[in-house]
Amino acid sequence: MNLPEELSLSFDGPIATLAIDRPAKRNAFALRMWQAIPAVVRAVEDDDNLRVLVIRGAGDGPFSAGADIAEFQTVRKGEEAAAAYSEVVHEAERALATMSKPSVALIQGWCVGGGCELALACDIRIADNTARFGITPSKLGVVYHQMSTARVVETVGPAWARYILFTGELLDADVALRIGLVHEVHPVDQAAAKAYELAGTLAKRAPITLAGAKQLIARAANGEAADDEWAHRWYRASYASRDYAEGVSAFVEKRQPDFTAIPWPKLDEDGAPA
The missing domain is CATH 3.90.226.10 (2-enoyl-CoA Hydratase; Chain A, domain 1)
Structure with a gap:
């Protein structure tokens, strides 16, 4: 570049x-x-x-x-x-x-x-x-x-x-x-x-959470707060994510979660997870 x-x-x-x-x-x-x-x-x-x-x-x-x-x-x-x-x-x-x-x-x-x-x-x-x-x-x-x-x-x-x-x-x-x-x-x-x-x-936090929060905050700031299919795509993506599995495991094992090997989620053009 x-x-x-x-x-x-x-x-x-x-x-x-x-x-x-x-x-x-x-x-x-x-x-x-x-x-x-x-x-x-x-x-x-x-x-x-x-x-x-x-x-x-x-x-x-x-x-x-x-x-x-x-x-x-x-x-x-x-x-x-x-x-x-x-x-x-x-x-x-x-x-x-x-x-x-x-x-x-x-x-x-x-x-x-x-x-x-x-x-x-x-x-x-x-x-x-x-x-x-x-x-x-x-x-x-x-x-x-x-x-x-x-x-x-x-x-x-x-x-x-x-x-x-x-x-x-x-x-x-x-x-x-x-x-x-x-x-x-x-x-x-x-x-x-x-x-x-x-x-x-x-940089240490869960990628799916940060990416999702940024999109949902931007949407809320624009006056869009509907709990619709777009939002549910984010929820479902998080439930199925490696981030969620690691976060829960770390909590149960009483250790700090390690999200560093988990890639950043890719998004569709509408800002929802691909």
């Missing part, structure tokens, strides 16, 4: 890390970087050894200052180009948000605009206490995408979504934690270790 020089994908056992390394631009995303995200997601999905994706700024960050506004006058100039650019960004967001494996954003420093959009597409967000968050379309004259707006509302509720999108102002880590924008905040020297500790925990 050929990635732009500002992005690197590395592996440590079951954990993949996508590092953003464009320090001169505070890790702002150029068009070529957005275009690479779906390929990164596919690589993680297709590798049976991988269980979790961590996204972070290289070194001590920042996470990302957002889209590279400087290139808007070229690659985003005019109505058609702006629409095409936006579709690339939202395809990256969709790919990450709908990945069957869990993702963790490690947020240090700036997490603004498109950077915040990328972090919100991850399942879990761990921040250090220098993190600053903002979504700034009101400062650019842009109407924020419906899917991205829905993700903000799903995460912090409509009241705080209004504040964030109307003002475009930055929120500090304490406020982000209080409103549910992030799950945990840690001191600068501890945040990375905590994020990878969490990723390690996720």
Whole structure:
């Protein structure tokens, strides 16, 4: 896989890390970087050894200052180009948000605009206490995408979504934690270790449970809560799974379950187990 020089994908056992390394631009995303995200997601999905994706700024960050506004006058100039650019960004967001494996954003420093959009597409967000968050379309004259707006509302509720999108102002880590924008905040020297500790925990959990929970949560967030045939396909798959057999055996034998040799479930196009 050929990635732009500002992005690197590395592996440590079951954990993949996508590092953003464009320090001169505070890790702002150029068009070529957005275009690479779906390929990164596919690589993680297709590798049976991988269980979790961590996204972070290289070194001590920042996470990302957002889209590279400087290139808007070229690659985003005019109505058609702006629409095409936006579709690339939202395809990256969709790919990450709908990945069957869990993702963790490690947020240090700036997490603004498109950077915040990328972090919100991850399942879990761990921040250090220098993190600053903002979504700034009101400062650019842009109407924020419906899917991205829905993700903000799903995460912090409509009241705080209004504040964030109307003002475009930055929120500090304490406020982000209080409103549910992030799950945990840690001191600068501890945040990375905590994020990878969490990723390690996720990598040890039952694949069928994590994959199913991600699909059912997304469905519930969209207002779909029917206990229908689609849901029952997940239940039946879990009852027949190696994960279930191992979990029950481990409980009876009073030991920790070991799911590491169990492959990640494959999904049909409708998000149910194949």
